[in-house]
Amino acid sequence: EVQLVESGGGLVQPGGSLxxxxxxxxxxxxxxxxxxxxxxxxxxxxxxxxxRQDGGETHYVDSVxxxxxxxxxxxxxxxxxxxxxxxAEDTAVYYCNSGRSLGYWGQGTLVxxx
Amino acid sequence: xxxxxQSPSAMSASVGDRVTITCRASQGISNxxxxxxxxxxxxxxxxxxxxxxxxxxxxxxFSGSGSxxxxxxxxxxxxxxxxxxYYCLQHSSYPLTFGxxxxxxIK
Numbered sequence: 001e002v003q004l005v006e007s008g009g010g011l012v013q014p015g016g017s018l019x020x021x022x023x024x025x026x027x028x029x030x031x032x033x034x035x036x037x038x039x040x041x042x043x044x045x046x047x048x049x050x051x052r053q054d055g056g057e058t059h060y061v062d063s064v065x066x067x068x069x070x071x072x073x074x075x076x077x078x079x080x081x082x083x084x085x086x087x088a089e090d091t092a093v094y095y096c097n098s099g100r101s102l103g104y105w106g107q108g109t110l111v112x113x114x
Numbered sequence: 115x116x117x118x119x120q121s122p123s124a125m126s127a128s129v130g131d132r133v134t135i136t137c138r139a140s141q142g143i144s145n146x147x148x149x150x151x152x153x154x155x156x157x158x159x160x161x162x163x164x165x166x167x168x169x170x171x172x173x174x175x176f177s178g179s180g181s182x183x184x185x186x187x188x189x190x191x192x193x194x195x196x197x198x199x200y201y202c203l204q205h206s207s208y209p210l211t212f213g214x215x216x217x218x219x220i221k
Contacts, residue, residue, distance in 0.1 A: 035210075045150070045158060045201055047210040059208040101148040101163040101205040108157060 002026040002104045004096045009109030016086050016113070022079040022096030022106055030054075030074040033100050036081045038092035039108075046092075049081065050100070064090075086113045116140050116204050120213030126221040133189040135216045137202035142182045146206035149178055149187045153198045161187070163205075192218070 008020040020036070035050040049060045049070040058070050069082040079096055093108040117140040127133050137147065145165035152158040162168045165185060166178040175190045189196055197220055202213040 044215045045152075045203075045212045047203070047212065050208065050210070061209045095157065101146075101160070102150075102203065103160050103163070103169070105157045105159070 002098070004098065004104055004106035006094065006096050006106045006109040009094060009111045011112045011114065012086055014087055014113055017082070017084045018086065018111060020081040020083065020094055020096075020109060020111075022081075024077045024079065024096075024098070027098070027104075029072075029077040032098050034070075034072060034079045035097040035099075035102060036068075036070060036079075037095045037097055037102065037105075038090075038111075039095070040089070040092040043092075047102075048094075051079070083111070086111075088113050115209055116143060116207060116211050118202055118204055118211050118213040120200075120202055120216050122216060123214060124217040124219065126219050127192050128221045129192055129194055131192045131221075133192050133196075133218060135187045135200055135202075135218075137180075137185045137187070137213050139183045139185075139204055139206075143204045143206035145181045146204060147178075147180065147185045148203045148205060149176075150201045150203065151196075151198045152201065158201065161200075194220075 003025045005023045036048040051058045051070045067085045071080045091113050095108045096106040098104040119138045147165045148163040149161045150158040162178045177188045199215045199217045201215050
């Protein structure tokens with residue numbers, strides 16, 4: 001069974017940093033592109049970043065470019081999102097996703113910037 | 115960036131109704147379109163990708179069609195468990211972009 005389990009969310013002050021983690025199991029992690037998507041309270045879905053299987057290619061939405069960094073450790077079956085210079089508008093549930101078309105989702109981790 | 119325009123943004127329907135949701139891309143995306151369902155307080159779930167390929171376990175009353183810039187999600191006979199918000203996603207090019215969502219409510 002595919003499982004994606006996010007952790008690392010919490011309350012942070014504006015300008016602060018957080019590192020989200022996503023532990024993957026039930027599939028060959030190193031064979032899939034991986035992504036992060038977020039959803040602000042009461043709002044729609046926003047794609048944030050994607051990383052290639054070997055970590056050699058990454059893509060970001062403009063609103064987080066230069067502030068957020070996606071990375072992965074295939075030996076640990078883990079995906080990460082380093083978030084710096086956090087703003088109030090970054091408050092959201094952050095989801096880890098697998099594949100180019102976001103086939104599997106974790107349960108999400110809430111980040112509150114206040 | 116490719117903009118995805120979903121319509122309607124909300125709708126009311128009855129059990130048994132045929133429901134159609136449209137997603138329009140600001141430029142051609144071939145068939146690189148996925149549909150997601152999100153129930154209140156729950157994690158989004160992908161229903162289909164590449165416009166019309168249903169994910170495993172998705173009921174056959176769901177279908178997708180379209181290519182290029184116009185796409186539709188159809189629920190042939192709405193069931194109580196289908197009341198949810200639906201999102202389209204273009205995965206043709208970065209940045210990936212979602213439609214604004216369609217909330218399907220009970221009439």
